[in-house]
Amino acid sequence: MTETEIIHSILSGNTSAFKLLVDKYHKMVFRTAMGFVHNKEDAEDLTQDVFIRIFQSLGNFREQAALSTWIYRITVNLSLNYVNANKIERFFELTEEKILNIFNRRDDSRNPEQRMIDEERDQAIRNAIDKLSDKQRTAFILSKYEELSQKEIAAVMQTTEGAVEQHLQRAKASLQKKISSLVGE
Amino acid sequence: MKTDEYIDDLINREKQTEPNPFLSTVIMSSIETPVAKKMTAWQSIAVAASISTVIFLGMQLGRFSAGDKSTALNINDSEIENFIYYNDETHE
Numbered sequence: 001m002t003e004t005e006i007i008h009s010i011l012s013g014n015t016s017a018f019k020l021l022v023d024k025y026h027k028m029v030f031r032t033a034m035g036f037v038h039n040k041e042d043a044e045d046l047t048q049d050v051f052i053r054i055f056q057s058l059g060n061f062r063e064q065a066a067l068s069t070w071i072y073r074i075t076v077n078l079s080l081n082y083v084n085a086n087k088i089e090r091f092f093e094l095t096e097e098k099i100l101n102i103f104n105r106r107d108d109s110r111n112p113e114q115r116m117i118d119e120e121r122d123q124a125i126r127n128a129i130d131k132l133s134d135k136q137r138t139a140f141i142l143s144k145y146e147e148l149s150q151k152e153i154a155a156v157m158q159t160t161e162g163a164v165e166q167h168l169q170r171a172k173a174s175l176q177k178k179i180s181s182l183v184g185e
Numbered sequence: 186m187k188t189d190e191y192i193d194d195l196i197n198r199e200k201q202t203e204p205n206p207f208l209s210t211v212i213m214s215s216i217e218t219p220v221a222k223k224m225t226a227w228q229s230i231a232v233a234a235s236i237s238t239v240i241f242l243g244m245q246l247g248r249f250s251a252g253d254k255s256t257a258l259n260i261n262d263s264e265i266e267n268f269i270y271y272n273d274e275t276h277e
Contacts (some may be wrong), residue, residue, distance in 0.1 A: 015217055022209045030204040040202055047204065051212045125195050144196050179188050 003067050010058055022051055025068065028146070029075050035141035036079035038126045046082055050075050065155060072146075072156040076138050083130065121182060128178040132171050139167035140175075 001009075001020065009017040029050050033043040053074055061070055132140060138157060142148045148156070150164045157164065205211070224232070 016213075018216060019209065019213050022212050026209050026212065027204065030208070031200055034199050034202055035196075038199060040204070043202075044204055044208055047208060048212050048215060052215060055216050121191060122195050125192055144193075145200055175192060176188055179191065 004063065007058060007061065007063075007067075010055075018051075018055055021054070021067075025071055026051070028068070029071065031145050032072065032075045032141060033079050035129075035145040036083050036137070038129075042082070046075075046079055049082075050078055053078060069152070069155045072142065072148075073158075076142075076156065080134050080138070121179075124182045125175070125179055128175050131178070132174060136167045136171040136174065139164050140171040143168055 001017075003021075006017050006020050010021075026047055030043050030047045033046040033050070034040070037043050037046065050071070054071060057074075061067070129137060129140065135157065139153055142153045142156060143150075150161045150168070153164045154161045
């Protein structure tokens, strides 16, 4: 069954055909969401929201772009909305998670001080990614988490490859600047 | 380790995070469960008005059935004073 056939089947009322799309794309959506929220539970919630949105607006899919491009677009939009709407809650969640990570890893051979330093560095990297502009962050996450080419990223972001290259260069420069002082480079 | 390597290391760890194995089942069940339609503003107003009407009618009915049942209790304590007769030792 091709994707087009699956879509037509869903649109004609066969809801169970949607499972084929969920099975094929849910890990892709989850990984992308992880890039934005850095937290498994939030990424799962977002993945669920993304598929509900896909199901509701499948009739609007014009098949001018690949289905995966359209799904990436929805994922990016919902993820950006989510992180921008829950900044304060996410700050407390990530801090709590950081503290739990420091004290709960009994199998970890590192000493607590080293673990704390590593957690601080990880958190600084997450913060630096989160502080990128929406376009830079989107390009960076699609490039690093999904390993998409600049052409594919341009299709998702509905822009040119040149613009994507610029977003990526600026994102990398910004991250270097913010993190290098912390890692002592 | 260079900055790039630290970033790549964190990203690789996050990429390796696996979602809940039942995530696709959870998604399908949320799609197949019919979502209750939100009430329109008029429906909300109608529900609020009918609740208010029922409460008002209940109060009116209560008032109507109770009527004015206030009673005055008259106690003539002059009768009590007659007990002095039994307590008075001169009458024994």
